[in-house]
Amino acid sequence: MQHLFFQHIxxxxAVAEEQLEKHRYDGILVASGQLHRRFLDDxxxxxxxxxxFLHWVPFLAQHPHCWLLVKPGCKPxxxxxxxxxxxxxxxxLPDQWWCDAFDIIAVTDRPALNQQSLAVIAEAMPDxxxxxxxxxxxxxxxxLHSNRRMKSDWESHCLREANKIAVKGHLVAEQQFLAGASEYQIHQxxxxxxxxxxxxxxxDNIVGLNEHAAVLHYQFQQRQVxxxxxxxxxxxxxxxxxxAADITRTFTPPGSVFAELVIGLNLAQQQLNSEVCAGGDFVSLHCRMHYxxxxxxxxxxxxxxxPQQQIDSGITRAxxxxxxxxxxxxxVHDVGSWQHDTQGTESRPPAEHPFLRLTGKLQAGYVITIxxxxxxxxxLLTPLRNSAVGKLVNWTLVDELAPYGGIRIEDNILVTDTGIENFTRDALLSNSRSDL
Known part of the structure; x- marks a missing residue:
């Protein structure tokens, strides 16, 4: 772990020095961030x-008002x-092993800096x-955003560990659901x-029971069972x-049509995972999932x-x-998803899939969700029901399944030169769960 971190730094x-020379700055000054008062409150x-800041100093996630100065040929x-x-x-003042990567200077207020040309990466320009x-x-x-798309071995290690932690929570959530807990109890x-x-x-966790599972970003946790x-x-x-880990699972008792759909979507997701590769086009993967x-x-x-008729008529998008x-x-939605060069050129999603957050070719080192x-x-279903192709849908079955809300299966995946590493499924396997 220590070796990976020092390699990462x-x-x-090296990237910073290249950028400083390219953009002609004496250094880069990065803020950890600052505290903000609530409106009309203390x-x-x-x-x-x-x-x-965390890209360099991930150990100080709860330390506002710190600064990092990066200069050529100097320890940060x-x-x-x-x-x-x-x-x-x-x-x-920290004295852990990671501190060897930095010259650490205690300040009670603000750093005293005399550089004439600094790029300041911060929410607001300091006074x-x-x-x-x-x-x-x-x-x-x-x-900098282009560089952050490519994860170092240290970053992959951290994402792998985040998935191991999150999987523990998902397994407990399943137990709580089967025991009849409320959304709030499952969340806690x-x-x-x-x-x-x-x-x-x-x-913020999305914990949706029954019909609430149909709200994509359901924002409450009901106390009532x-x-x-x-x-x-x-x-x-x-x-x-x-x-961050970002994992979604859908649980339901066995024996229903909805349970079969959960199994079916899980298998389809795993099929798509096997098709993810460096050089693959993410928009094409999205379209493949619709098929x-x-x-x-x-x-x-x-x-x-x-299938093709469903796609052409827009049925699957509903x-x-x-x-x-x-x-x-x-x-969670990491930077650079639409950016495809160092000039900030963006490749927008196609008009028929406007909510696609990632476009372009995948590269080894990307960590993505599927x-x-x-x-x-x-x-979404009402306009489909009233459309010319609505007759192709079994609305009796839709109405039967609507009280279940919906299904989402989400894994966190590292794209490699030879395929993928599935952080989520590997963490589940280590907990003897290959069925999720």
């Missing part, structure tokens, strides 16, 4: 460190904020900045299982040193049409409206 330093919003300088404060615990410093220069940011059991609190989480536990869709992650979904819809009796996946890293879905969403 050496790589970042409390702060939950703090989240800048991903640019970490200005560690140690204010005079009797309201809160002031962290001690100690010189007039010659530039705030978030666009071309430099494009280069998940947090307890992975030893995270709310501020540790990479995003429903009369019947038909289905659970849980989209929940974890963090390891700033890196696999159309086969499942036909096989289950939900739609009476051949059941699977979102994109296949996205880049994953220090951010997350197909099959939902019964009234606002």
């Amino acid at each position: 050496a790589r970042l330093q 409390n702060n919003y939950p703090y989240k460190a800048s991903p640019h 300088q970490l200005y560690y904020h140690m204010p005079s404060d009797f309201w809160h615990i002031v962290p001690e 100690f900045a010189k007039d010659s410093w530039q705030h978030n220069p666009e071309l430099l940011l494009h280069d 059991a998940y947090l307890n299982a992975i030893e995270h609190n709310e501020r540790d989480m990479p995003y 429903p009369d019947q536990h038909r289905s659970l869709l849980i989209d929940a992650g974890a963090c390891f040193l700033g890196y 696999l979904l159309a086969e499942l819809l036909q096989r289950s009796g939900l739609v009476r049409a051949e 059941f699977f409206p979102h994109g296949l996946g996205h880049l994953l890293g220090l951010q 997350e197909p879905g099959l939902y019964f969403i009234d606002s």
Whole structure:
């Protein structure tokens, strides 16, 4: 682990020096981030460190007002904020193994810097900045974002560990669902299982029972236990040193048509996983998933049409409206998903798939999610029901399945030179669960 981290820092330093020469700066000054007061309040919003800072210093995810100065030929300088404060615990100056990667300088307020030409990567320009410093220069940011798409061995290690943690929560969530727990109880059991609190989480958990599973970003956790536990869709992650897991599973008791659809979508997702490769086009993978979904819809009796007819007529988009996946890293939807060169040129998704978060060719080193879905969403199915192709859909079966909400299966995958490494499925296998 230590060896991987120092390799990672050496790589970042080499990239930074190349960018400093290219863009003609004396250095890059990166902020950890700052606290923000709630409106008309004396409390702060939950703090989240800048991903640019965490890229270098993942061990300080809860330390606002720190700065990192990167210069050519020098060890990065970490200005560690140690204010005079009797309201809160002031962290001690760190002395762990990772500190050898930095020159660490304690500051009570702000760093004293004399560089004439700095690129400042921060939410806001600091009040100690010189007039010659530039705030978030666009071309430099494009280069930095392009670099972040390619994960180092250290970053892959962190993402792998985040998946191991999150899988523990998903297995407990399944147990809670089968025991008849509420959404709130499932959510709390998940947090307890992975030893995270709310501020540790990479995003707000989606814990949807029954019809709530049809709300793609369902944002509540009901305390009330429903009369019947038909289905659970849980989209929940974890963090390891700033890196996010983003996993979704759908649980339901066996013996129903919906249970067969869960099995079918899980198998289709695994089939698509086997087709992911370096050089593959992500939009083509998304379209391929629509074909696999159309086969499942036909096989289950939900739609009476051949797969290509379903795709051409837009039927599959009513059941699977979102994109296949996205880049994953220090951010759940990691930067650079549409960017395809260092000038920031973007390749937008095709008009028929507007919610696709990732486009272009996959490269070895990318970490992506693969997350197909099959939902019964009234606002999407009603126009289909009233359309010319509505007669191809078995609406009796749709109405029978609507109370189950929907299905999503999401894995976190590293693209390699020879195929993939599936962080999520590997973590499940280590827990003797090959069926999820």
